[in-house]
Amino acid sequence: MNLLQVLWCPYGHSEWCYPLPQVHWRDSAAIGDIRPTPAPAAGLPENWYPSPCVVHPEQVTEFPSWDLPHEVYDALKDRFQELFAKTGLRYSYHLAEAPGIKLGGYPGWTQEPCWPDCDSCGGRMDHLLTVASWEFDAESCRTWLPAEDRTNDPEGRGWDAAARNPASLGLGDAGGVYIFECRTCPDRPIGHLFDCS
Numbered sequence: 001m002n003l004l005q006v007l008w009c010p011y012g013h014s015e016w017c018y019p020l021p022q023v024h025w026r027d028s029a030a031i032g033d034i035r036p037t038p039a040p041a042a043g044l045p046e047n048w049y050p051s052p053c054v055v056h057p058e059q060v061t062e063f064p065s066w067d068l069p070h071e072v073y074d075a076l077k078d079r080f081q082e083l084f085a086k087t088g089l090r091y092s093y094h095l096a097e098a099p100g101i102k103l104g105g106y107p108g109w110t111q112e113p114c115w116p117d118c119d120s121c122g123g124r125m126d127h128l129l130t131v132a133s134w135e136f137d138a139e140s141c142r143t144w145l146p147a148e149d150r151t152n153d154p155e156g157r158g159w160d161a162a163a164r165n166p167a168s169l170g171l172g173d174a175g176g177v178y179i180f181e182c183r184t185c186p187d188r189p190i191g192h193l194f195d196c197s
Contacts, residue, residue, distance in 0.1 A: 001025035001026055001027055002027065002028050003025070003026040003027065003028040003031065004023065004024075004025060004103075004129075005023070005024045005025075005026055006021055006022070006023055006129065006131075006179070007021070007022040007023075007024070008020075008021055008022075008049075008050065008131075009021075009022070010040075010044045010045060010048040010049040011044070011045070011048075012045060018171060018172065018175070018177060018194035019045075019048050019171070019177060020192075021129075021131070021177055021179050021192050022190075023128070023129075023179060023181070023190045025188065037052060046170065047133075047168060047169055047170030047171070048169070048170070048171065050131075050167040050168065050169055051166075051167055051168040053166040053167050054166075057103075058146070060098050060105075062096060062097045062098045062105050062106055063095065063096050063097070063106070064096060064097065064106050065091070065092040065096030065097055065106070065108075065109075066092075066109045066112060066113045067106060067109075067113050068096070076091075083095075089142065089143065090139070093139040093140050093142075093143075094139070094140065094142055094143040094144075095143065098144055099132065099134065099135065099136050099137065099140045099144055100130075100132050100134065100135035100136060100144070101130060101131055101132050101135065101167065102129070102130050102132075103128070103129050104127065104128070104129075105127065106127060107127050107130055107176075107178045108130060108132065108176065109178075109195065110174065110175055110176060110195045110196055110197050111195040111196075111197075114193055114195070115180070116180050116191035116192075116193060118182035118184070118185060118189055118191070119189060119191075120182065120185045120187075120189050121182060121184055121185050123182060123184055125180035125181060125182050125189075125191050126180060126181055126182070126183050127178065127179075127180055128179045128180055128181045128190070129178075129179040130176050130177070130178050130179070131169070131171070131176060131177045131179075132169070132171070132175075132176035133165065133169050133170050133171045133172070133174045133175055133176060133196075134164050134165050134174055135163065135164055135165065135166065136159075136164060137174070141159055141164075145159055145163070149163035171194070171196060172194070172195075172196025172197075173196045173197045174196060174197055175194060175195055175196025175197065176194070176195065176196070177192060177193070177194050178192060178193045178194070178195075179191075179192045180192065180193075
């Protein structure tokens with residue numbers, strides 16, 4: 001299977017009330033005609049249905065922030081403080097995990113990490129995909145905003161407002177849906193979580 005398809009039910013699910021993702025792996029050679037995207041149904045929660053937008057994948061190197069082991073953080077703490085003193089950059093906002101909608105890497109947790117375990121084998125699942133409300137915030141834009149999206153807008157933000165949220169999503173208070181998979185089990189079970197500030 002070489003095609004990842006994410007289906008998105010934009011109605012509230014579970015006690016947290018968030019859109020429910022469904023993930024399917026498919027063989028791209030078996031895909032026939034692609035139908036047009038249906039219009040959103042009436043009565044959907046506002047900003048839970050992604051607007052059509054163009055995707056420009058970019059491979060980046062990122063590092064864990066919330067998931068950084070304590071002993072590693074302790075070993076690097078002085079270097080993090082020195083970096084901040086010299087540049088004003090914070091490891092967690094500017095150098096660790098990339099914010100926004102992404103495939104792979106580390107979840108950009110809004111709250112403390114909550115990795116799900118696989119129902120089949122009991123092992124910790126791997127991050128597959130994050131669907132986030134924003135591509136960046138006022139701090140992370142300093143290092144994660146692509147150069148082509150930087151502007152001198154009249155508001156002085158340094159970015160075009162559409163670049164911050166091209167999918168027009170608003171999941172909770174700047175939250176995200178995290179999709180996980182078990183790469184150990186042959187059927188690659190899927191799990192998902194939602195968090196917001």
